[in-house]
Amino acid sequence: MSLGRAARRWPWRLLLALAALSAAPATTPAAFAQPISDARRLQGGLPPRFQRPLVQIYPLLDQRLLSLKGDEAGQIQPEPPPEAWARFLEALPRAINLNVTAPQATARRLAQRGQRGIEIAQRTLKAAYLDYKEVRLEAALPRFEAAIAGLLAWRYDAVAPAALAHALLTLGLAAREAQHPEAARRAFERALQMDPAIRLRAGYDHPEAVAAFEDARARLLTAPPRPERFNLAEVGEGFTLRARALPDRLEIAIQSPSGVQLIEQPFSDDPEDDASRLASRVYACLPFGRAPKAPRHRRRLYLDGGFSALGFLKSPVGPLYSMGAGMGLMWNLAPNVGLSASAALTNSGRDEAEDLRADIPTLALFFGPGVYHRGTRLRLSGQLGGALTIMGEVERTTNAACKYFSAEDAIPKALCDPEIDIEQIPMGLSTGAALQLEAALRVVDEIYLTGRLSAAAFIFESQDNGLDYPALAYFGLGYRLF
């Protein structure tokens, strides 16, 4: 089928095809790139300043301890954490693309960060303990609640879970003594969720309190609920791993600002395998990290104004300087590449022998691309471009009598004949190539002290007044417009 026929039959398809063809070159090559596995990326090595995701592991909540009965002193026979957990703690940090913080380090970090808040809450807690000791139960209860809420706000459950559990336990005792059995039960359950190893002392605490506590432990023992804090999306940097150990499995909640993801790993006979599987699954839920972003170039425009001094290295009247005002613009278009323009309006003095009979006003313009380097305070740049110089009329003589006397002085022509002895060159325009060097020192905020040196060589001159190779020095104050 010919193209024309196809166009008649399916005009919209042809349009789509043409649109696809025209869009193809604009599609980024990355869109066609093969996906690269994490393993390959790790083998290839990470680039410098790779941004590794922060993964903070909280201390393990070992709910297997709920089943252990306490002795007269309220102590249980401690059990080591599951071997799979210990192996997991070794396995996850092997992923070099992650910034993993071990439980102890996480606790230290949280303690440091919340030091001030924790101190305030601990003072309230101390007052609550005193109220309880002195049997001011109605005063003690709200103080305990406030102190515990304050400590939890600073993640004290990861810093010192036993201390927090003790506060909750005492809150339960106070509530029970204040005839608030339901509040006591909730407090006992929260204490056991905070520290599954905590117990009342059967030979010391009130038997009814011990019984209420043991009831709470029995309820939790049947189906230990997942602590509330496992279900919260963490608002903070990176990812948080909260783990609990149950008799048959490990549970890990991966918390991030975007939500919570729960991973369960049943215990098998091979703790190494359990840890490896758990680490792999956790790893799969975490981002790989990212290469550092290339610094984005911001185009900036600098404007300055100040004083200019212009001299001509080639001059028929010897050294000749002009002073005046100048200004400049510097636009850094791309990293280390910029455009520069400058202007100087000057007026000459006289040469030493006063061969020049009038000042020469000069407008010197420069425009050109160049390179620059921007440091913390100093910006250096160099440009190569074009120079355009407009010079006023040049009136010149080497005859001393013509310098001393004016035309109105009726001087004999033998001494000074203006038509012969005085040379008058009309206003002229000269263009050429120029090199400009610039340094700008940031004084304060966006205000700069700017210095410039430039030199040019004329290629074309509309009037040959003998002046060439202008060299310009400039000093002024600059400001970054945007």
Add this chain to the structure above:
Amino acid sequence: MRRLPALGLLALASTTPSCGPERDLSGVWQQICAEEDAACLAAPYRYELHLGRYGDDLSGLMIRYVNLGVGGDSFQKPLECGCFFLQGGRADGDALYFSLFQPDAPGAPEHPSEDCPRVPGEGCAGFALRGEGDLLVGERRCEQGQSQAITFEPGRGSPRTRCGQQ
């Protein structure tokens, strides 16, 4: 604040004109006579130089006045009795050399009088002077190789540029 004086100084320096022209010894110079120089005191004229120096070049006027003698102020307009342009003026450090243009044709006054006849420039057209302290000291060279010592002191006013009426 401590940077302000430095910035001000820099701004002032940048507005200061570049090196000025060489103008030493330019200005008005009036002839003086030493008390023991009887010839000078008795001379019929006194001279006033109006000099303009431009590097190594020199130009200007020489005005001739009737000499009123000791104690008299000769350098007055009514006593003017001749005006000569300088030509070939050269300057070399403190030394000045020039001659008078048409020394036999004094330019002013236009109407000679008894006090000031149209007398030519006494045949002494060449001058060689040297700055010594505040004075210009030297000689004027006359015809037949003769020379006369002559001394000038700084005068008042700005140099004249016209031989006729100002």
